[in-house]
Amino acid sequence: MTDQPTQPDAQVPSDQPQPISDRGSNRSRRPESDAFRTFMASAWGPRPDTLPEREEVADFLPRRHAAAGALFEGERLVIPAGTYKVRSNDTDYRFRAHSAFAHLSGLGGEKEPDTVLVLEPRSDEDASPTGHEAVLYFKPRASRTSREFYADSRYGEFWVGARPSLEEVSTATGLRTAHIDTLRDALAKDAGQVRLRVVRGVDTAVQTMVDEVRIQAGLPAGEDARADDEKLEEHLSEIRLCKDAWEIAQLRKAVDVTRAGFDDIIRALPRAVGHHRGERVIEGAFGAVAREEGNGLGYDTIAASGDHANTLHWIDNDGEVREGDLVLVDAGVEVDSLYTADITRTLPVNGTFTEVQARVYQAVLDACEAALARANEPGCRFRDINDAAMKLIATRLEEWGLLPVSAEESLAPEGQQHRRWMPHGTSHHLGLDVHDCAQARAEMYMDALLEPGMCFTIEPGLYFRADDMLLPEELRGMGVRIEDDCVVNQDGSVTRISEDIPRTIADVEAWIAQVQQR
Known part of the structure; x- marks a missing residue:
């Protein structure tokens, strides 16, 4: 990288030590002669005389x-x-x-x-x-x-x-x-x-x-x-809680570019399997698209294979990617307007879910659908989306015999045992920040009725750590999250902006096969 002459050479008396603040210039010699300045200012062509278009x-x-x-x-x-x-x-x-x-x-x-x-x-x-x-x-x-x-x-x-x-x-x-x-x-x-x-x-x-x-x-x-x-x-x-039409268009664009980034992740999976830092192969594949087609990443990419998926914000991405693993990728492109997508997909590295992986994945997918269905009911408040997803998660955990109490008891405020396997919330607003409008009051955010223009995520998950002795061995060491970006339409209905990014078991497997055949 070239030297940076931001200040003229400091004039320090020879009998005084040079201040630390002036020592950055010690590594370079910069021309300061009148002849240089005159020559440098001469013979430049005219600047364009046209003004930019109104944005x-x-x-x-x-x-x-x-x-x-x-x-x-x-x-x-x-x-x-x-x-x-x-x-x-x-x-x-x-x-x-x-x-x-x-x-x-x-x-x-x-x-x-x-x-x-x-x-x-x-x-x-x-x-x-x-x-x-x-x-x-x-x-x-x-x-x-x-x-x-x-x-x-x-x-x-x-x-x-x-x-x-x-x-x-x-x-x-x-x-x-x-x-x-x-x-x-x-x-x-x-x-x-x-x-x-x-x-x-x-x-x-x-x-x-x-x-x-x-x-x-x-x-x-x-x-x-x-x-x-x-x-x-x-x-x-x-005032950013409800987006205008231009903002929603930018979010849609961000989701489209993010889909392209996930396509490149799938293309990179075979190389990731053979690399000692396979997770960074995945991270790099997405990052290249984000920089080429947008302003860059909306946030540090999570590329978490196997048990790493159970660290919710795993951004070290320094692990191997193994055949048979699920890899959880949470990533979003920030487009030039600075609006960002926020998408999570959990992908089978070899292209096919095992029976156990599919069972866990389907439970998370069902929680996504339950949350979206609640969002489309009249009078839905933001916190109700989370409650609907949690109810489904607790029900599945009870069916699998993992809860020490009933799902109903676990969902009560004095219970919450199901949160051992899903400790985070289900939704957050999305826009210029990946966690947008974070300074808003609770009554304007969590307790607010859904309104047209609101854009938010739905992202339930299940996290089964390798060292969790309450789990049967077949479940240990996998994490699944599915995250979509949603918008409240003018008629009050809620749709997924990210609907075209495959999410069902069959569609994910077909997606991987199709992209890797190209």
């Missing part, structure tokens, strides 16, 4: 802004995109914007680090609040005559490519744009008369700036403002 998402942003500001009339709301996070020393992770920012700006992919969206309060002639105007503050590309152009590894065009102009971003998003250098003045305008809220924990520099403005204006700051700020974060999470 489809731009038409959905005003409604989102209105929803975001509805509880905070007359207040200035600050939503940072975030910044790069250090991976090691001077190398960073790829940038991924905070989900609240992505939702309200429409910017996906790796656009734009260090950007801030401000919902600026508006008022009429009588000073009565009239909603908010969204303004994007970011650092546009610099002139080719500037030092930034060739020497700044964070923003320079030579290092990271050409950043867009203010006009280009405004055209694409339909939002007013402004230079990030004007943000402080914008935040300070009428501060004291105008209250500020900021999404915390996203960008330390922006949060500090907001607190400085608050202090100067005599407003609560720091921990004294935490409750106000967290109310904003909670609200921005809750």
Whole structure:
């Protein structure tokens, strides 16, 4: 990886030690002569003079802004995109914007680090609040005559490519744009008369700036403002509970690409069997599709063969894949808009379920169907989906003689013995985050009635560990989970977005045979 000359050489008196912060430049020599600067700034061709097309998402942003500001009339709301996070020393992770920012700006992919969206309060002639105007503050590309152009590894065009102009971003998003250098003045305008809220924990520099403005204006700051700020974060999470048509289309796209990733997993199974880290063969096959066809992974892939499937978040993926195993793969592609799928399929490595594997798999599949059937009943609350799946699981465990009590007793709050073999919940909301809307209140999430636009998973499982002495030997060392992505339609019915990814025993076996014959 090339050296990163982000700062000019430090001038340190010879009798003083060089500060740690300046030592990153010791490994390189950078040209700083006037002749070089003049030469570097010369003879570049013209930039394209065409503006980008307006993005489809731009038409959905005003409604989102209105929803975001509805509880905070007359207040200035600050939503940072975030910044790069250090991976090691001077190398960073790829940038991924905070989900609240992505939702309200429409910017996906790796656009734009260090950007801030401000919902600026508006008022009429009588000073009565009239909603908010969204303004994007970011650092546009610099002139080719500037030092930034060739020497700044964070923003320079030579290092990271050409950043867009203010006009280009405004055209694409339909939002007013402004230079990030004007943000402080914008935040300070009428501060004291105008209250500020900021999404915390996203960008330390922006949060500090907001607190400085608050202090100067005599407003609560720091921990004294935490409750106000967290109310904003909670609200921005809750307005994502019901997706608009554009968001649902993005989730469908994510599921389609995820299906392609699972196809490549199946193609890779024979090679995985012969590899000392077969689980990583599976992980890599999916990851390649995610990066080629989307923005990347929505979360770290779980590729768990045999007994590893009983570790719910097994992401080490360093084990072998053996003939006769079931391999549990929990994976999702995040598309360029940053919406992600979340799919789990449990596949027989050799293409065929054994009788015992099929019995366990069918129980989990029946729990999926019971949960979806409950979701389609009038008056269903989110928590009812989980209850329906758990009832089926407990019933099967009782039929197999595994429960020390009846299924009914186990399902009671004072029981729950069945949870030994299914300790997680059945569903979570899905969207920009794989566990979307996580800051929402319980009454808006778990206890809420299903509403059109809600997107969520159904993912029951059974986990039979190899060292579980309560199990007959034939069941030990296998884990099964089936996970689908669902949407509540405008008529209140619930359908699986992921219906086309095979899930029955016969269809899974046929899928494996068909893909591996190509």
